[in-house]
Amino acid sequence: MKMSDDLATAFNKQISMEISSSIAYLQMAAHFESENLIGMAAWMRSQSEEEREHALRFMDFVLDRGNKVSLGPIDMPVTDFDSVEQVFATALQQERDVTAAIHDLYRLASDQGDLGSYPFLQTFIEEQNEEESMVDTILERVKLAGGESSAILLLDSELGARDG
Numbered sequence: 607m608k609m610s611d612d613l614a615t616a617f618n619k620q621i622s623m624e625i626s627s628s629i630a631y632l633q634m635a636a637h638f639e640s641e642n643l644i645g646m647a648a649w650m651r652s653q654s655e656e657e658r659e660h661a662l663r664f665m666d667f668v669l670d671r672g673n674k675v676s677l678g679p680i681d682m683p684v685t686d687f688d689s690v691e692q693v694f695a696t697a698l699q700q701e702r703d704v705t706a707a708i709h710d711l712y713r714l715a716s717d718q719g720d721l722g723s724y725p726f727l728q729t730f731i732e733e734q735n736e737e738e739s740m741v742d743t744i745l746e747r748v749k750l751a752g753g754e755s756s757a758i759l760l761l762d763s764e765l766g767a768r769d770g
């Protein structure tokens with residue numbers, strides 16, 4: 607069953623937000639690559655892939671409901687970072703913004719009684735809990751490392767070992 611036009615517009619905005627997140631993580635990957643933090647770069651690349659997957663899942667959902675997909679505008683990422691901590695703090699803020707957007711989307715769907723989108727959105731609400739907690743843990747570990755090279759390098763290899 608088709609969604610209302612304004613719910614479909616909100617879903618479309620979410621597709622673009624996931625694409626923006628994917629680009630932002632790719633930018634962070636490139637940044638770490640230039641800093642020779644190859645583990646962190648690999649972690650960011652796979653995070654970027656995940657966000658692209660999210661975008662595709664939102665896109666397929668909109669299409670399956672029989673609504674139209676229109677991409678954009680896509681927000682461009684922050685390109686300059688002063689520290690590892692700043693990169694992960696930016697990532698955490700981004701995840702929090704996505705969580706808030708998905709909560710808004712769920713509220714709109716629920717105001718409209720759009721039952722067909724509840725289960726889909728609930729999986730993303732859960733996904734966001736995990737993503738926020740994961741990025742928050744990394745950020746806290748970066749803070750513990752306190753800019754000390756040996757500690758940062760250890761964390762770098764740890765993040766490089768991420769599978770999926």
Ligand SMILES: [Fe+2]
Pocket residue numbers: 624627656657660704
């Ligand atoms: Fe996402």
Ligand SMILES: [Fe+2]
Pocket residue numbers: 627657701704737
């Ligand atoms: Fe995410």
